[in-house]
Amino acid sequence: MMKQWYSPAKLNLFLYITGRRADNYHNLQTLFQFIDYCDIVTFKVRQDNQIHLLTEFVNVPEDKNLMVIAANRLKSYTNRQDLGVDITIDKKIPMGGGLGGASSNAATVLVALNQLWQLNLTTETLIEIGRKIGADVPIFIYGHAAFAQGIGDQLLTVDIPQYWYLVTYPNIEISTVKVFNDPELTRNTPSRDLDDLLALPFDQFKNDCENVVRKRYPIVDKVITYLSQFAPTRLTGTGACIFTQCKTEQEAKQIQQKLNNNFQVPSFIVKSLNQSPLYN
Numbered sequence: 001m002m003k004q005w006y007s008p009a010k011l012n013l014f015l016y017i018t019g020r021r022a023d024n025y026h027n028l029q030t031l032f033q034f035i036d037y038c039d040i041v042t043f044k045v046r047q048d049n050q051i052h053l054l055t056e057f058v059n060v061p062e063d064k065n066l067m068v069i070a071a072n073r074l075k076s077y078t079n080r081q082d083l084g085v086d087i088t089i090d091k092k093i094p095m096g097g098g099l100g101g102a103s104s105n106a107a108t109v110l111v112a113l114n115q116l117w118q119l120n121l122t123t124e125t126l127i128e129i130g131r132k133i134g135a136d137v138p139i140f141i142y143g144h145a146a147f148a149q150g151i152g153d154q155l156l157t158v159d160i161p162q163y164w165y166l167v168t169y170p171n172i173e174i175s176t177v178k179v180f181n182d183p184e185l186t187r188n189t190p191s192r193d194l195d196d197l198l199a200l201p202f203d204q205f206k207n208d209c210e211n212v213v214r215k216r217y218p219i220v221d222k223v224i225t226y227l228s229q230f231a232p233t234r235l236t237g238t239g240a241c242i243f244t245q246c247k248t249e250q251e252a253k254q255i256q257q258k259l260n261n262n263f264q265v266p267s268f269i270v271k272s273l274n275q276s277p278l279y280n
Helices: 066-078 099-114 124-133 137-142 176-181 194-198 209-218 216-227 249-262
Strands: 001-020 026-046 050-054 082-092 146-147 153-158 164-168 233-235 243-245 268-275
Touching: 001 099, 001 137, 001 194, 026 099, 026 164, 026 194, 050 066, 066 099, 082 099, 082 146, 099 124, 099 137, 099 146, 137 146, 137 153, 137 268, 164 216, 164 249, 209 216, 209 233, 216 243, 216 249, 243 249, 249 268
Parallel strands: 050 082
Antiparallel strands: 001 026, 026 082, 026 146, 026 268, 146 153, 164 243, 164 268, 233 243
16 A cells, blocks of 8 residues: 655754864754645555665665665664565655755655554654754654754754745755855854844844855845845755745735746745644
8 A cells, every 4th residue: 555745845944053063064053944845755565675766866876865765774773674665756845955855755754664664663763863864854853843953953842933935946956065065154153042043033044054155156146135125035054945934925926926027946935834744
């Protein structure tokens, strides 16, 4: 029997880089919130120890795909030889967009197969497995909007306002590794208490990756400059996606129309969510 699971995107409402660690990862303070824009992952359990991704990804070999890595790590953790699965995905979230699509896909695999393989592992155990796959995997397993510290994996639940957003994808993929290795990246923002950060107005939130990305990718700079005329606009994660906060869906549609009249770039309108659709 085939089972379908949602794999949602996220926004980083702010992202501050507070230092670089000895292992070359960076310490962060970031605010994660989900959006109602999802890939759909389908699973068909096998009993023959075989794990197959049936959807082809351009430029990503099957054994390097985080969904396959997640399934294999979960199987290795349980040391069971009878577990297998066929995985297909209806991919909507742009790759290299800063929306966490690959990490979300890996998290969905861990959560879904924990149930479908009847493993009964705790959320904490799944997060520990996910942390070794990618820094953003834990938030998607966690399943609730959160303030994150460390490399983004020390999570504290928050309930924050849910807004409409126009999300713009400037038709480029941006490498997270390249951005975090950029010599001009800000890495010394002082750590602050969550209460102090949440007391700031939305338009005073910042993303420490944004200046470097705007400098390296002129289209990102042009789109942010244009959309900022109408509403608060920022980069999410390391980009390339840009989000514009809107008071209503109608306002988002009006700004999207102006964008379409001036740029040939895809965009979509979403609502932010504190609860992940993965657990719906």
